Amino acid sequence: MKLLEPGTEVDGFTVLECIHSGGMAHIYRVEYAMGPPNPGFPLAMKIPRMTAGDGAETIVSFEVENQILPSLTGPHVPRFVAAGDIDRLPYLVMEYVHGRTLDHWLEQPEKPDTETIARLGAAMGRAVHSLHQQNVCHLDLKPGNVLFTSEDHAYLLDFGLSCHAHYPDLLAEELRKAVGSPVWIAPEQVVGVRGDPRSDIFAIGVMLYELATGELPFGSPTTKGGLRQRLWMTPAPPRQYRPDMPEWLQETILRCLEPEAARRHPSAAHLAFDLTHPGQVQITARGQRTRGPGLRTHFKRWIKAAGMYYQPSPLPTRQIEEVPIVMVAVPHADVSDVTLYSLRQAVGRSLGIRPGARLACVTVISPSASSSTDDERSETSLHRQHSTRLRQWAEGLDLSGHSVSYHVLESGDVAQALVRYAEGNQVSMMILGAATHGLQTQRFIATVPMRVARDAPCTVILVKQALPFAQLAAEYTE
Amino acid sequence: MKIALLSDIHANRQAFDACLAHARAHGAQHIALLGDLVGYGGDPRYVVQQAMAIAAEGGTVLCGNHDALAVLPPAALGKAGATVATHGARWTHSQLSAEERDFLTHLPLTAVVNHTMLVHASADAPERWRYVDNEVVAGQCLDAALRHPGVRHVFCGHVHRQMLYYRGTGHGLMRFAPVPGVPVPVPPRRAWVATIGSVGQPRDGDTRAMYALLDTAHWQLRFERVPYHHAEAAAAVRATGELPESFAHRLETGR
Numbered sequence: 001m002k003l004l005e006p007g008t009e010v011d012g013f014t015v016l017e018c019i020h021s022g023g024m025a026h027i028y029r030v031e032y033a034m035g036p037p038n039p040g041f042p043l044a045m046k047i048p049r050m051t052a053g054d055g056a057e058t059i060v061s062f063e064v065e066n067q068i069l070p071s072l073t074g075p076h077v078p079r080f081v082a083a084g085d086i087d088r089l090p091y092l093v094m095e096y097v098h099g100r101t102l103d104h105w106l107e108q109p110e111k112p113d114t115e116t117i118a119r120l121g122a123a124m125g126r127a128v129h130s131l132h133q134q135n136v137c138h139l140d141l142k143p144g145n146v147l148f149t150s151e152d153h154a155y156l157l158d159f160g161l162s163c164h165a166h167y168p169d170l171l172a173e174e175l176r177k178a179v180g181s182p183v184w185i186a187p188e189q190v191v192g193v194r195g196d197p198r199s200d201i202f203a204i205g206v207m208l209y210e211l212a213t214g215e216l217p218f219g220s221p222t223t224k225g226g227l228r229q230r231l232w233m234t235p236a237p238p239r240q241y242r243p244d245m246p247e248w249l250q251e252t253i254l255r256c257l258e259p260e261a262a263r264r265h266p267s268a269a270h271l272a273f274d275l276t277h278p279g280q281v282q283i284t285a286r287g288q289r290t291r292g293p294g295l296r297t298h299f300k301r302w303i304k305a306a307g308m309y310y311q312p313s314p315l316p317t318r319q320i321e322e323v324p325i326v327m328v329a330v331p332h333a334d335v336s337d338v339t340l341y342s343l344r345q346a347v348g349r350s351l352g353i354r355p356g357a358r359l360a361c362v363t364v365i366s367p368s369a370s371s372s373t374d375d376e377r378s379e380t381s382l383h384r385q386h387s388t389r390l391r392q393w394a395e396g397l398d399l400s401g402h403s404v405s406y407h408v409l410e411s412g413d414v415a416q417a418l419v420r421y422a423e424g425n426q427v428s429m430m431i432l433g434a435a436t437h438g439l440q441t442q443r444f445i446a447t448v449p450m451r452v453a454r455d456a457p458c459t460v461i462l463v464k465q466a467l468p469f470a471q472l473a474a475e476y477t478e
Numbered sequence: 479m480k481i482a483l484l485s486d487i488h489a490n491r492q493a494f495d496a497c498l499a500h501a502r503a504h505g506a507q508h509i510a511l512l513g514d515l516v517g518y519g520g521d522p523r524y525v526v527q528q529a530m531a532i533a534a535e536g537g538t539v540l541c542g543n544h545d546a547l548a549v550l551p552p553a554a555l556g557k558a559g560a561t562v563a564t565h566g567a568r569w570t571h572s573q574l575s576a577e578e579r580d581f582l583t584h585l586p587l588t589a590v591v592n593h594t595m596l597v598h599a600s601a602d603a604p605e606r607w608r609y610v611d612n613e614v615v616a617g618q619c620l621d622a623a624l625r626h627p628g629v630r631h632v633f634c635g636h637v638h639r640q641m642l643y644y645r646g647t648g649h650g651l652m653r654f655a656p657v658p659g660v661p662v663p664v665p666p667r668r669a670w671v672a673t674i675g676s677v678g679q680p681r682d683g684d685t686r687a688m689y690a691l692l693d694t695a696h697w698q699l700r701f702e703r704v705p706y707h708h709a710e711a712a713a714a715v716r717a718t719g720e721l722p723e724s725f726a727h728r729l730e731t732g733r
Binding site for chain 1 (some may be wrong): 642644646647648652654657660662663667696729
């Protein structure tokens with residue numbers, strides 16, 4: 001298909017300019033030819049390059065995008081506007097989002113600093129999590145398909161190879177071929193698995209690796225054997241190229257690139273969490289290495305990988321629901337041992353049925369509590385005291401198999417601080433005391449638990465004091 | 479046009495009424511019954527009378543294996559062997575009037591409605607009552623249907639299970655287990671086979687009735703699960719005093 005001239009009219013839209021001319025499609029800025037109905041945001045039209053010489057794959061992936069884009073919502077995908085008849089006049093009109101793709105940062109002469117890498121990575125993690133929550137795996141994440149409106153907010157583009165668990169997968173076939181881009185494709189995609197959200201985490205890992213080192217972790221393979229390499233190989237540790245990289249960041253990037261999906265972050269929300277809380281990343285040998293694993297390790301993994309084959313994946317939402325981020329608000333003032341005990345019981349029960357869940361213990365202190373003159377009450381020592389108290393509180397929990405982190409937030413508005421924390425970290429469930437963070441007598445005032453329950457973007461469990469102590473005491477006095 | 483596709487009603491009055499009400503509330507303009515109106519359930523007369531009314535209003539009613547069995551003379555059924563199904567068919571036969579039996583006798587095996595092919599079992603040999611329960615049979619069913627000009631979709635009953643078969647990038651068909659209530663795009667540029675499940679006798683452990691709603695204007699297919707008063711339907715089976723207890727019990731468990 002040849003390029004359309006500005007002013008050309010296509011099915012009620014006027015072409016303004018071509019903004020992207022790719023191998024698969026042309027993208028134009030357009031507007032409604034008749035003026036209204038104006039959706040209130042600028043528009044882009046994507047027209048696939050389907051000429052006689054193009055393979056069927058272009059058409060199928062356009063069909064897939066046609067199927068999936070209209071079903072997507074949220075702040076991380078361009079809004080769908082219109083679609084043309086695929087056989088007669090194939091096109092998609094969607095929201096035009098102004099921003100820079102990740103290529104912008106990759107093309108800079110200087111490699112970005114740690115903080116920028118972490119921010120870009122966390123933005124990608126949040127965007128991808130929002131997609132997974134809608135039962136969609138992107139499966140073709142690469143620098144050109146991630147658009148940043150700021151370093152903290154990413155949009156995902158191009159759903160031509162994506163997989164929506166609610167629709168038949170038009171790209172599937174009995175022989176289970178690898179579908180994806182060779183540089184970023186996850187090992188399980190190589191053996192034909194389509195629908196594991198952790199495949200997208202792998203692709204984010206490849207992008208972060210390149211951002212940090214300027215190198216591609218698995219090169220750009222052109223053969224089947226080359227593609228299969230990622231089934232067993234651990235890439236050279238980024239610190240080999242960049243000794244100044246902190247261990248926590250290498251730990252996080254290499255975890256994304258684990259050949260076995262089960263060893264990666266269990267959900268993109270967990271990845272975003274690690275990238276926004278460097279101090280809470282548990283560093284293993286993976287983060288400390290400055291050389292890759294030896295020949296012997298790779299040989300063992302190569303043998304194991306030879307037996308890897310296709311297995312179907314459960315629904316993405318079900319997979320990520322099983323590894324939630326659970327948050328507990330631990331009060332520090334006017335709190336009885338019974339309340340702390342009950343909270344611990346509730347958290348223990350919630351974690352017990354969810355192996356792989358991560359726990360964030362949060363306490364909110366008043367900003368006026370710290371003092372710049374008094375050493376005992378200086379900001380850092382105050383934070384340390386509260387953080388230690390949180391750790392002590394959590395000591396009674398069986399935390400094997402769970403990541404745990406401790407956070408001291410400073411805010412004059414406790415409810416707002418808790419809700420914002422839950423929003424910012426894709427928390428799935430918040431546990432807090434029903435009668436904490438406020439007095440029980442304030443029945444007609446919006447108390448903290450009531451406001452949190454109303455405003456939180458997740459499930460909220462309000463814990464009432466457990467009976468044992470109170471009941472026992474009552475029985476003894478009778 | 480919105481077409482409601484209902485199959486394997488099996489004389490279950492409560493499930494049938496619930497699905498019809500659901501379909502009409504969701505704008506169904508054409509009702510198609512894909513066979514097995516009777517058999518197993520306690521209300522064959524009610525269901526057949528409703529089917530006659532639907533046919534009189536321009537709806538589509540097809541013949542299923544249980545309908546064919548129920549109109550055979552009892553003597554012929556005796557020769558077919560004394561199975562649970564033939565016992566049930568004899569009882570059904572005794573319940574129906576001559577006019578109702580005549581209606582069942584003259585039902586067609588297939589129909590084409592709005593360029594979609596409807597059949598109780600498989601389109602390649604409708605009278606053999608083959609089960610479309612895997613990709614291979616679905617492929618043969620599809621190939622037969624595609625010989626009709628303009629047809630790109632086949633809808634089948636008989637297997638009591640909701641499944642969509644389609645061609646991916648490979649040669650053979652792929653299967654897709656639909657999520658109830660989610661509209662699935664089924665554009666005619668591809669060819670599709672769907673088994674729409676059973677209204678009156680679910681067997682997958684879920685007691686809710688099954689049917690499907692096809693929107694031919696947008697080519698979207700929605701598989702539905704509709705809750706109904708299954709205890710009442712089970713009571714109707716027991717009230718006959720003739721039908722085996724297992725027919726009632728399976729409605730209560732969906733097995």
